[in-house]
Amino acid sequence: MENMSRQRWLPPAIGAVLAALTLATAAQAANCPREGTLGTSRILAVAPNVYPRVGLKSFPETLPLHDHEVVLTFDDGPSPLTTPKVLAALANECVRATFFLIGEHSVDHPDLVRRIAAEGNTVGHHTWNHPSLPKLSLSExxxxxxxxxxxxEMALHGVATTTPSTPFFRFPNFESSPALLDLLQSREISVFGADFWVSDWIRMTPxxxxxLLIGRLKNARKGIILMHDTKPWTAAMLPAFLRYLRNNDYHVVHLVPAVPDVAVKGEL
Structure with missing residues (x-):
């Protein structure tokens, strides 16, 4: 691991500006110029002090979603083989998602990190190389x-800060510990679990x-969905799933970081 002392920290004011810029980009992206697409139904600003931990698979609380509302999230990217296909499917339906990136993949493909953000999606964090964090010391x-x-952050903004411009984090394999949860809460970083997932770590056909995904959606009726943009079967399946959402009156909610000091529960 590289020497973290070489990283530059963003002052709080700059962090607030970046969050506001992210919010503005997302708000613009919610307006789709093409009729007949699924589109992004609404934007939900998430503040860590209001929603420190969400996702019913791991925590007692989740986001305030209405019936037939879903949040699309993708883990483990970016991958040059599959992430562009996922992005194309999202763009085709004017839909925005949240991508929890693995750091070593961001280093290898910074252009894809910037493309994810440039197309209106939200970038969250998923560690450097996806270890089981509870098996490490707290320092490690x-x-x-x-x-x-x-x-x-270096890929996104050219500054290697450990203060994220989007304070969203997901534990690899949802493996957390009380000490790490407390650490992230003290740093005002929201921890995301999921309400249900597609189990796409198992090889299957699209x-x-x-x-499988439609069955779980029908059962849950709403929620934060976990997928992986690194899986080719997920990339191949996604256009059909987005069509299903459009044809069955589901609505996609896009998550963005709340602007500091003005965050409230609910939608913009």
Whole structure:
């Protein structure tokens, strides 16, 4: 791991400006110029002090979604083989998602990190190389988190800061610990679990994945969905799933970081 002392920290004012710019970009992206697309139904600003931990698979609380509202999230990217296909499917339906990136992939493909953000999506963080954090010492786990954030920020903004411009984090395999949860809460970083997932870490055909995902969506009716933009079967399945959402009156909610000091629960 590279020497973290070489990272530059963003002053709070700059961090607030970056968050505001992200919010403005997302708001513009919600307006789709093409009729007949799924589109982004609304934008939900998430403040860590209001929603420190969300996702019913891991925590007792989730985001305030209405019936038939979903949040699309993708883990483990970016991958040059599959992430562009996921981005193309999202763009085709004017939909925005949240990508939790692995730092070493961001280092290898900074252009894709910038493309994810430039197309109106939200960039969250998923450690440097996806270890089981509870199996590490607290210091090692903190370095894993910080290293991942720093390189993601370098790809996005050219500054290797451990203060994320979007304070969203997801634990690899949802494996957390009380100490790490407390650490992230003290740093005002929201931890994202999921309300349900598609189990796409298991190899399957796109049709099998679509059937599984639709079944779980019908059961849950709403929620934060976990997928992986690194899986080719997910990239192949996604256009059909977005069509299903459009044809069955589901609505996509796009997450953005709340502007500091003005965050409230609910939608913009």
């Amino acid at each position: 786990a903190t370095d894993e988190i910080d290293h991942g954030i720093a390189v993601d 049709d099998q994945e679509l059937k």
